[in-house]
Amino acid sequence: MTTDLEKAPEALQQLVADSDTGGRKPTGITAGVIFAVAMLWALFQYWYASPLPFALGFGILNDTEARAIHLGFALFLAFLAWPAFKRSPRNRVPVVDWLLALVAAFCGAYIMLFYTELSTRPGQPNTMDIVVGFAGVLLLLEATRRAVGWPMAALAAIFLAYCLLGPHLPDVLSHKGASVNRLISHMWLTTEGVYGIALGVSAGTIFVYVLFGALLDRAGGGNYMMQVSFAALGHLRGGPAKVAVVSSALNGMISGSSVSNVVSGGIFTIPLMKKAGYGGVKAGAIETMASVNGQIMPPVMGAAAFLMVEYVGIPYADIVKHAFLPATLSYIGLLYIVHLEALKMGMQPIIKTTPKPWRIRVLRNAIGIAGT
Template identity: 45%
Template sequence: MKPVIEQETLSRTLAGTWAWIVFALSMMLALFHVYTAATIPLPPQFQRSIHLAMGLCLVFLLYPARLCKKEAPSPAMWDVLLALLSLGLGLYHIIYYEQLLARVGVNTTLDLVTAGLGVVLVMEATRRVVGWPMVIVAGAFLAYALWGNYVPGLFGHRGFSLERVLEHTFLGLEGIMGIPLGVSATLIIVYLLFAQVLEKTGIRQFFIDAALAITGTSPGGPAKAAVVSSALEGTISGSSIANTAGSGSFTIPMMKNLGYRPEFAAAVEASASTGGQIMPPIMGAAAFVMAEFLNVPYLDIAKAAAIPAILYFTGVFLMVHFEALRSGLVGLPRESLPVFRQVMKSQGYLILPIVAIFILLDAGFSPARAAVWSMGLAWIAGLVKREGRMGVTAICKAMVAGIAQALPVIATCATAGIIVGVVTLTGVGLKLSSNMIELAENNLAIALVFTMVASLVLGMGIPTTATYIVLATMAAPALQKLGVEPLAAHLFVFYFGVVADITPPVALAVYAGAAIAGSDPWKTGIEAVKLAIGAFMVPYFFVLSPVLILIGATSSLLLQVLGTALLGMFALSIAVVGYWKSKLHGITRIVLGFGGLALIQPGIMTDAIGASVVLVVYVMQRLRNRSLSRLS
């Protein structure tokens, strides 16, 4: 058997002995996490040390220090040395575990040298996998910890020695080994492995076939199928870029063939795929971190995100629909499409592992253990058909591919831990939240805008998980001081970190879609923002009315809120596209847009105003169309 390395996921194509070494290390890391998730995780220091050490080792073996046109099939000796040092860091934490606990504040020279190497290796690994922005942000925080005494005004502090900063950042559980890496080591990596196993069963094709069967014959059918399939894929993958590249390679050409502009086709896939990070049950990695920060079950996070996710995808779906009507696009012939009943009969069983996640979580299983059991169920489901059966080779491929996806997450979470460590050491988080409240003059609306802008700006340069971690420790507390529910404050930060993936000028999901469609990335980004308008509006509403995230919601109230919010998304979509029964004039679009926003905001008065606006516009459209038909 040849080493089963998924080369397209790696930056360096290895061959021969090195391919086998990376394969073995990847399998060891995968099996370690599956075993500890299925049984009992090791003590945090051990679990996180092994996770980080092996993750960094693989990063240095697979990611070159700089990209070359022709990369060697083996790592450079310098990279091998860094990989060995990374393994040594993990061993140091394990071997000297008790001594490190006993001599807190009185560290040896070897402790400090090891800590210094650890910080450097983490930042270099992060630079290789996600680029400079994240490293620059972390470096700025470290500089602030060391020389904060030179910072004037409220943000200044007495400054900390290099020894104190290194101890806090690496030797304890407050910095690199803190909560972000802990979530990566116990939850995120297991769900990435689960998603890869599920992928091998053929579930992506099932999602596409089911979406086409449901929407294919309606106006703009392939575009609607892209929205539906991406929403379904979001239940197993929290990566907007992976979703865009995966389903987009199929749906974008189909949309273009139907008559959609390349920019619009790419924007549909990018905006729908980005919504995958907010789609339960398996949301983006930041959602798992959120559960730890708030100290609530992950299932509560998934439940709270359900209605906002429904509103998001409803908005994208409706805008695709009205764009198709405006452009005169039709669906595909019924005979060329799958039949839904047959799709469900032949492939419907593939969805059982996803359903099992909810059942197991509700039964009291930990999220990690629920993922392992569902992984086993996915393997059993794959046995039904030959193309979904996973032998040893297929399982190994899934494990290695999952580890390859986890490497950027490991490095990012470790570097985010540096930032969190500095925040806790210096107290800058409390200062920032107090100053933000003062700058906003205790006005919640202004504070929300400040937080949104910070999330979008940070999200343009660093991954969603890191964006969330930074702002959850610095901005979310300010919102909570202004009376925002903790869950609403954290979801607000999370949502805007997510939509940064489609917000120009740096919009990675848009770039992925534009590359497939051959479209202009900037124009595609503008289209994606229009399509995802719900993601920019809904967070404000669930902050002001937490019933949208199930806080204080009764069954009757929930039905009322969901019904009016969906009608609001209907009106808002029409306003953005500018077409209903016929083309809408500018003033009508503005009025209808305000009516849609009023409906999304829960409340009897706002619902009455919004519904009245929609009714008036509907009557005006009917009368106008009747007059035009008489004249013709």
């Protein structure tokens, strides 16, 4: 099955790969290893999220162990999937990245591998603990730089530096500070640093939801929502722009990525909007705004909803319920804007010369609503 993303130009496919799946496209054994590790990660997450461990009586993991495995998988794949720099090879994985991936996976899973030993000496890290923790923090920053970009890695590094440089800062910003050993121990050997709430939400909830959305999109869910939007709005005044808004809202309900949302929908809607008279800049702006707004559309909300549940303590159902109205209003506002733009440009609706019988229209709408 050919997906919408596979129909996009190669440059756009590379943009999505750089953002979502890494920029590399290795072949042979390397591709097999990445696929196998990714499958093991997905199976582990489904095992951890399911009631099977408790029903079968084995494979039961506590939160800390699950977070360590989750981080180990993530770091291993990060160094294999994302190249270090733009000029780095993309059809193979350098030996250095293999070594970094193995070391990062060990550091990520360290708290699980030595869980018993660490529990017998809380707050008293030995030299091995500090070395592994220091390497783990550096490798996590590097993986973040590769996958997300310099801004997030630099922000994390600034806060780490603030912990160490507290006594040397001006009075307003000064604090007692912390030693390197204490900082590393707190960040890597407790559940208040890297293995805190955010990683727990990712391991317990976000991964499964995002994987489900990705599978649904690859199975044709995004294309189906696009077709439903075209059937409902394509004939209206400024129809292509309204289709872009509604289809992006529907895709945002299952997708955790704004970039893939823009590309998968934009390859259809942007040319149609340009043909309708919106112009390239306006067409790109409409598609981008509609796709980025998908990050506030329930139920996934770009994974933010699950973090809010843990940090704020509000039930997930309440967050979705209260987020639905402002998200809907934002899309209504976008529809209103593109409609006004269509009126200003003198666009006309497409008149159907041979309307279908009412029975067929009712049946078609019922099938579309039921499928959606």
